[in-house]
Amino acid sequence: MTSQLMPQQQATLKTALLNRFQSLLAEVRQDLITSDEDRAALLADRVRDVGDESLADLIVDLDLADTDRDLEELRDVEAALGRISVGTYGTCLKCGGPIPVERLTAYLTAKRCQPCQRMHEQNFVQKGRASL
Numbered sequence: 702m703t704s705q706l707m708p709q710q711q712a713t714l715k716t717a718l719l720n721r722f723q724s725l726l727a728e729v730r731q732d733l734i735t736s737d738e739d740r741a742a743l744l745a746d747r748v749r750d751v752g753d754e755s756l757a758d759l760i761v762d763l764d765l766a767d768t769d770r771d772l773e774e775l776r777d778v779e780a781a782l783g784r785i786s787v788g789t790y791g792t793c794l795k796c797g798g799p800i801p802v803e804r805l806t807a808y809l810t811a812k813r814c815q816p817c818q819r820m821h822e823q824n825f826v827q828k829g830r831a832s833l
């Protein structure tokens with residue numbers, strides 16, 4: 702564990718992540734309830750009844766186009782909270798180095814330090830082009 706975050710910083714970031722998680726959940730819940738899609742309409746009753754935790758599980762199993770962006774972020778936030786609980790939050794997935802707290806504050810779900818992120822995005826773009 703190489704996280705350089707002070708306990709107080711981590712606590713602040715965790716609170717921000719939990720708040721983000723709750724508001725994303727509320728957005729997705731609203732999307733599902735108000736959606737005209739048949740599948741979402743069928744789910745709306747279930748969505749109204751389940752608790753937030755089961756809703757998250759339910760949502761992760763779904764693939765609803767109109768909530769995709771929120772879902773993706775929801776998964777990212779969930780994963781970040783998971784990293785906090787196992788003590789790897791703030792540690793770059795790629796190089797194992799610490800992710801600066803300024804970067805985490807600006808981008809709560811950051812998985813990589815900036816140099817690794819830049820490299821990752823370059824690779825992604827190149828692979829994307831090559832596969833076309």
Ligand SMILES: [Zn+2]
Nearest residue numbers: 793796814817
């Ligand atoms: Zn890195």
